[in-house]
Amino acid sequence: MTTTLAGGRAARRQTMRRIRPRRSPAVPLLIAVWAGAAAVLWLWWHNTPAIADNNGRVLNAGRITGLLAGYLMALVVLQMARVPALERRVGSDRVARWHAMSGRYTLCLIVAHVFLTMWGYALQAGRSLGDVVQQTVDSVNQLPDMGKAAIGTGLFVLIGVSSVGGIRRRLPYDAWYHVHLLTYAAVFLTFWHQITTGNDFAVEPVAKTFWYGLYGAVTALVLWYRILTPVRLNVRHRMRVEAVIEETPGIVSVLIGGRRLHRMGAEAGQFFRWRFLAPGMRFSSHPYSLSAAPRPDMLRITVKAIGDHSSRLRELVPGTRVWAEGPYGALTAQRRSRGKVLLVAGGVGITPMRALFETLPGAAGDITLLYRANTTQDLALWDELAAIAEERGARLMYAVNSPDGERPDISAENLQRKIPDVDHHDVFMCGPPGFAQSVYEALRGAGVPARRIHHESFEM
């Protein structure tokens, strides 16, 4: 059975809108980050009169790495504060990749900072490199707030280890996630030694104020967007499971009812992080895209049963309370720069594409959807897509394996043959990483510029 959520009035109204591309704020943000790093280095430069010898070099290297780590740590947390400008304009996936990258880098800086500082202290005390461990123990015992900092550093290392590719894949998602939440504790514990033992903050009240300001602002943003905003959203909209529908073997749709859902500001192509308050599911939330344009009384997600969580969705009982956070994601109509659009979906990646297919502004013939699945049985939501294509005058194509299991050839030549003006399209793409990669290369080969290939991926 398929659901028919197509043809809502709101969706039809959206198809008439003008195309107004908005730039991603990524570049100005990155410039601000570099400027901040330069300011931190200037602070060190300004407060360091001279370096006497090698020992001084080691100590100062420790100070620089420490200052940079303290600065980046605030930004690493900020990246996960679910700030709308980051989640909806830069894109949750891109911000998550920044977070992973800067998190790894910051952890390296922390380790370097600890080692260099303790080595420098050991040299000062006339000890050798071999006494670094003893020096560390002494410093942790003697210096203010260093006990806390040591525990915090231990937590950072634990979080880092749990996020290493091979280990993370072996851990259940929930375990990894809860270890990751310890970051807040670790940041809190390591903050204080920066203020009490950091040269630059001890002598420079302005720098200290700035540091408090940085960490205070990040704390406020985390509280606001990770706690208050979701609480307000869920108190207002009171969402519950209405029905669970099997679309194809292994793919289910969950219909979610609630109050005035159109006021949540969700756009086609976006997702929420969903938490179903059912036994065994309430402790973790998962991102699933809306598979239809939001209606005032109904949202729909469509999910492939691959993990623990997604297979349990099938057993959800109507009436189950739903806690949602969002909307997030930048794969929306705002990304588009011109008239013609090609949507490419791989497997269950159809969900955001289905919503965009219905709502993207465009005249007849402007919108094309290419849907890749293993077999025609796996083409979830096909009837709806056909109905939308019919109504909008849009093109709908699919590519499935041949009966003997051979994969269809999505190459630059084939794309150009099927869509002769493919290089004049904006491309929106959602699918598994390997698929997205090969389609990206084919599209680039067919002359589509990289800036017009819009894609979201949650693989790190």
Add this chain to the structure above:
Amino acid sequence: MHALNKNRPFRRIVLASAATVSGMVLLLSLKPHAGPALAAGTPAPAPTSSSSSASPGTTKAPATGTRTVTGDSVQTRWGPVQVRVTIKSGKLTDVTAVAYPTENPRDQEINGYAVPQLRREALNAQSAQIDSVSGATYTSDGYRQSLQSALDSAGL
């Protein structure tokens, strides 16, 4: 850069590490290496014999017997530094730090090795022309200035 461009994690790691390390080496080598020259006006390594210097001094006492002179209290970023010198027969025989920063345990730790080292250097040099102790730059500066003022007062 597009997320789907060929991702070369190894190259990225090498680039990030190389950039960080070379940036840091550059910063550290751009900093002046010696402590700021403080003992102004005495370019020559003041030898012990030049007790009858041109400077009028305060007490033109004979260069025999034991005297102690206390230097100025020099305000540093971390607190005041002040030394007292003992002079016997025109020779600097002892330097005692009567004030130095002890506000926090790190200060105490630093002074545990920096002050003895500065004293040793001063006795060897028989002047305030001494090197900074790394990690105790401010204390070293204060120490030199206070020592210089004490030596000036003693006419040494």
